[in-house]
Amino acid sequence: MSKQTTSSTRERILYVARDLILSRGFSAMSVDMVCAQADITKGGFFHHFPNKEALGEAVLRQFWQDAANRQEDILHRHYPAQLDKICAYLDHAMTTYQDPQLSQGCMLAIFTMGLADTNPDLYAVSRSYFSQWRHDLISMFEQLKTEQALTSLDATAWSELYIAMLEGALILAKSSHDPHVIARTLTLYKQQLQLLVSQPDTSAKP
16 A cells, blocks of 8 residues: 555545544544545554544644644734734634634534543543643733733633633534624624723723
């Protein structure tokens, strides 16, 4: 089997597994389902992944890396101000999640909520990605707080609010079959942030 064929088979397995996890959850996905939909034998599956858990971790890792790759260009551009950078980040998220495939849900949330009590190893992986996401957001908002001298801005709270709003919007978008829920929600978040920055910070005054 050529390297190209091996690579394409592995990618097909990952693609099928991702769709099954998004539609059914990790626990409901089985190796048999993956093999049937990817049109491979069990031997072909185990050539690439020793078990279902290894496949789940690979899907989760790919989800995280794909998200990082999509955001890399946005986060590494030069912006006149930190608020412009954060707004560009939000605009990018709104555009990205109009993709029907991406608006199906967040892989991090699926693994974290579904496996907290049943699969501690995969739960730990998803939890570490969530922690990294939260840390990166807090860093962005701390820079905004410093740049704008906004003593009233709680970087942790704004970061957690973003994650909570996006994850909630993804659930609502899926349940209502309306991906525009995400843009409406994040637009409101962005407007509230811009309003906060535009107002004089009186919290430091005696």
